[in-house]
Amino acid sequence: MTPTDTRRLVDPELLTLLDAWPKVDLTEDLLPALRSADRLPAPELDAASKAVDMTRRTVPGPAGAPDVGVLVYRPTGAGPFSCIFHIHGGGYVIGAVDGQEAQHRGMVARLGCVIVTVDYRLAPETRFPGAIEDCYAALAWTFANAAELGVDPTRIGVMGESAGGGLAAALALLARDRGDYALAFQHLIYPMLDDRTVTHADPHPHTGEFIWTPHNNRFGWAALLGVEPGSDGVSPYAAAARAEDLTGLPPAFVSTGSLDLFLEEDLEYARRLLRAGVATELHVYPGGYHGFDFDPAAAVAQQARRDSFAALHRFLNQGPI
Template sequence: MNTWNLVDPELRPALADSLSLTLTHDALVALRQQRQQAALDNVQAFRDTGLSVEEHLISSPAHPAVRVCVIAPVTPGQNRIGILHIHGGGHLFGSPEQSLSLTGVTALRHDCVIVSVDYRLAPETVFPGSLEDCYAALVWMTKNAATLGIHPDHIGLMGDSAGAGLAASLALLARDRKGPALAFQNLMFPMLDDRTVTEENPNPVTGEFAWTREYNRFGWQALLGCEPGSEGISPYAAPARATDLTHLPPTWLGVGTLDLFLDEDMAYAQRLIRAGVAVEMAIWPGAYHGFNSDPQARVAQRAREQRQAWLAQFRPVAD
């Protein structure tokens, strides 16, 4: 089904100019290098807005070293919100530097500290490598909360797409390991369910643009190291498979009506609600995967504002 007529008119110019992805190993390597170099060239511009962007390397005898970027206002502060940010990219690409347009704005708006984790990517690293990287970053962030200027009771998760799926997995893992307590999870069009790849009756209006069913199969197969939809896939890999969603933190989810992840995100939100989790969900008409990066479209502006407005409730109350 051609769904171009369903796209918000203000989103169409950016969509028309977008390039399709070539998902091969050589193409991935080149894409990663190109995007990362462009992002590194722009880091100073974010520092000029009043942000500190600092690298840290988390080392552990039992775990490969994990690089994180700590993004915070240059003005010293204490007892700030702490956000562990997990970037998107289909599990295949992305980095903390490439997400500064989100994390920088968030740090300045909420006077908060963001730890953005440079987790290992697929297919070079399969599950659970990236999730363990994120867990190591969360533990480090919690242990160093005072040094980072973070209130230890106000640490939450934020992610987009595959990063939002990892955030949902991390919330489950932290709960089950009795690890750091989380104040919230903020999930933009999360990639939650490998079984979307094998649907017999897929939604006819989702997945035509930006992140297609073909891309989704590649991404899940790269992460899992096996065919998506197979038996025995861990719920920590695909959180939609989790049977127990109780005792998870308050959750915000956002997704567009043309996004491939629409159905799995709505189903997850409903299951969270039934498990007693406080949930706010936003669904934007005529919006495809990744639409929120459009600088001009009003639907993208609304999406960015709704996401940020929800986070404001978690700022610590001054004594």
Template sequence: MSSEHLLEPDLKDFFLSMPPLTLSREQMPAIREAREKMAMEQMPPLPPEVSIVQEMAPGRDGAPDVRMKIYRTPSDRKDRPAILHLHGGGYVLGSPESNAPQHCAWAKGMDAVVIAPAYRLAPETAFPGNVEDAYAALAWVYRNAEQLGIDTSRIAVAGESAGGGLAAALALLVRDRKEYSFCFQYLIFPMLDDRTTIRADLSPMFGEFVWDREKNRFGWTALLGQAPGGHDVSPYAAAARADDLSGLPPAFISTGAMDLFTEEDLDYARRLMAAGVPVEMHVYPGAPHGFMWVAGARVTKQFARDAREALARGIGAA
């Protein structure tokens, strides 16, 4: 049964014309190269008033250094908020450069310092490489906060899709290690639960477009280094596995109603609220995974307003 009839009218042309994509270990280098090339070719000019520099954070426990892009506007302020942004891509694709327009918008519009690490991707690096890279980037931010003009009480973690799942997992790891802290979680259709890959009761109205069950199984298998859905998966790999969600920072969670992750995202939001964590949750009708790629769509504009307002409040930049 197709969910095509549920698509918002101004999303239909884009999503119905998308070419199929099959992920495989052998093809990953070529797929990554093609996607990055396309992203760079389609990228609009970036605002010249935003400085973009590259830094390296020392890896943890002998791991490789973590490459990061830092976005900020010139300022003498010492109390600016910061956003640690983790890119999406199913844990197997993506780079911080592909999100440069969003990073610049946050830096310019919220006077925030945006840190975007290039965490190691699967299957070449399985868990916990990705979350340890993100943790190393956060440690670097804390060590360099004064130089960057960052108020460490106003650091948010953010991400979309796998980046949202990684952001949620990092928030758990930060809570449990008790070395640092986040003030806010910004989770956009986060990829939270490997057990979605083995669910037999999931409606076909979820996940027909872009990120489907086959891609989801590939992504989780690559990250975990084993078949997903087992009994021994760490919550720092799949945040939905955490038994205790108390003590986490306030969260903004959003998803499209046609997204494969809709049910796991709704359940995570419910569990956060039950644990006493403030949550703002949005589900956008007629929207599949990645719906905001259609910038002019009504639902994208609504999401952009909701998300920006929530993030600005979360970091005290409203």
């Protein structure tokens, strides 16, 4: 797809963040520098967020694979607490387990929950199924150690943004199909779900110009899969949109921006979840590009964060449907 000038469609309050965001066309040679680059400035922590306990743990990895690192954030008190199992984004090729520490501390302080976030292996060094199996191993550890963590095992759900949202959706499928763990919810923020998006003959004319572009999307999927995106035989545990049956999945929250490259794949996944009888809440934010909700001041970003927080609050306090 040849990008068009969609800047006129961006919410004006989001332009400052857009202009500050580095413009990058991913290549394998760039990955080391991107992985070590400075991140967006973290918000100032309040006293309650600073009081949240954070510990680093190493947990058993998949059979024949290295152990997996996790960060565990706990509120004060004895519990039992509900739990968010979080998976970071980064197109399957970048991102870090501690990249959202400030956000996680604030969520734990406000929601009164535990957050476990997983340091999964990145592509292209590790192809599918390495990342999803790392996530499954860390999820298994979370359930097995729920009592030690002060977690109610009936109130554990998965959450992720972008590629993390894609992994969260795939993890919900894998947990359902293996039958070992019952998840309370899946909370998917502009999830990266469908490798076939970059192969569409008639792509959406107004999405994907900013932040996460068709070029970067093709690179990320090829790095994960080891084959060209859109190839036959791609597993639904790599690209959740490939799943033929979405019945029996936990209730879902799906949000995206109107200019996000993932707009149509996210809309379609939400539609299919609803048709499969999965309670699903869907939000599309006008003028929002990929990652827009990190803007600290824009009204549309604040609304997206409020909606996300409200859905998490409901999920964490009512348990599985």
